[in-house]
Amino acid sequence: MVPPMTMDYQSPLRLKLDRDALISNYRWLKQLCDGAACGAAIKANGYGLGAVEVMRHLLDAGCRDFFVATWAEAQAIEPLLRDFEGRAGLSVLHGVRAEDMEIALASRARPVLNSAQQIARWKEAGGGPCDVMIDTGMNRLGLSLNDLDLSLFDGLKVDVLMSHLVNAEEDQPLNDVQRTLFMQARGQIPAQRYSLANSAGLCLGRDYHFDLTRPGLALYGGIAHPACEGSIRPVVTPQAEILQRRTVCGGEAVGRGADYVAHRTMETATINLGYADGYSRIISGMGAAMKDGARLPVIGRVSMDLLSIDVMDKPELREGDWVDIDYDLSMTSLLAGISQYELLAGLGQRFDRYWV
Ligand SMILES: *Cc1c(COP(=O)(O)O)cnc(C)c1O
Secondary structure (H helix, E strand, O other): OOOOOOOOOOOOEEEEEHHHHHHHHHHHHHHHOOOOEEEEEEEHHHHOHHHHHHHHHHHHOOEEEEEEEOOHHHHHHHHHHHOOOOOOOOOOOOEEOOHHHHHHOOOEEEEEOHHHHHHHHHHOOOOOOEEEEEOOOOOOEEEEOOOOOOHHOOOOOOOEOOOOOOOOOOOOOHHHHHHHHHHHHHHHHHOOOOOOOOOHHHHOOHHHHEEEEOOHHHHHOOOOOHOOOOOOOEEEEEEEEOOOEEEEEOOOEEEEHEEEEEEEEEEEEOOOOOOOOOOOOOHOOOEEEEEOOOOEEEEOOOOOOEEHHHHHHHOOOOOOEEEEOOOOHHHHHHHHOOOHHHHHHOOOOOOOOEOO
């Protein structure tokens, strides 16, 4: 008989998520804002952590402004918005396509209108309050300031007028260029609130905060800017179960492609984690699992669902035991050349996510 799908399945792969660290990161960012409101980007399922749970915890911490990319993401959060009716807002960054309109008009979330067409579409449908994105140098999404027709805004109820910084993680002239353009737009386009800064932008100081900031990465433990070092706490720890422990003789290979050959007899453990879970093959050879402070290096190639670690120093580890995965975001990013954003957002669907 096929077991019912409702049976509690416990994955051999978990993401341990630290609520206190998330809230502590939020408070640290909020205190930097010095009076401006501090929102939260929770797109891409809360950067891989789980958008609903992240939003719940941040609501507890006093956060009231949230940002997702798509209407599907907004719908997943709609129940929480209902519970906080009128007290928390959600913005959908990618705006409204024609096929989004029905959902958007029924939703409590606001679209972030990015183009003249989107504004026309929203006005024509009699849509309520909205946000507007303007482009100040990213050339990705948003109204271009060059040939801006201000009559577009007639009759439009703009809550947040926003723009997005290109590269605030680095101290470079473009930050100030974008800030200046944004100030000019603020003088021309009426809105309830103005918002420019992401995590890194928030670290650039009060001039960048305006009324509302929109951090993402730093909330989840990313070192978005050197100023985060020592203050932003890690939130995410992947954990994997040992599926098998083996003895490998000198001269034998470990893993796909025989990339690794044991030079002497050694002990390995095979764990339930691979690139399909977001643990990139590029981390092969530099990653490690951790157990009680001991570092257990990844050996051989990371496969789709499996990898091997060296457990020579941990004779007591066996099948069914769990190990933590070293997932220091800035170090892994530096060594593997994978951005901290990708390291988080790539964390797959096979993890059981649990908050401590
Ligand atoms: C993702 C995103 C953010 C958050 O950026 P971080 O660099 O993760 O802090 C803010 N604003 C917009 C428009 C975004 O798309």
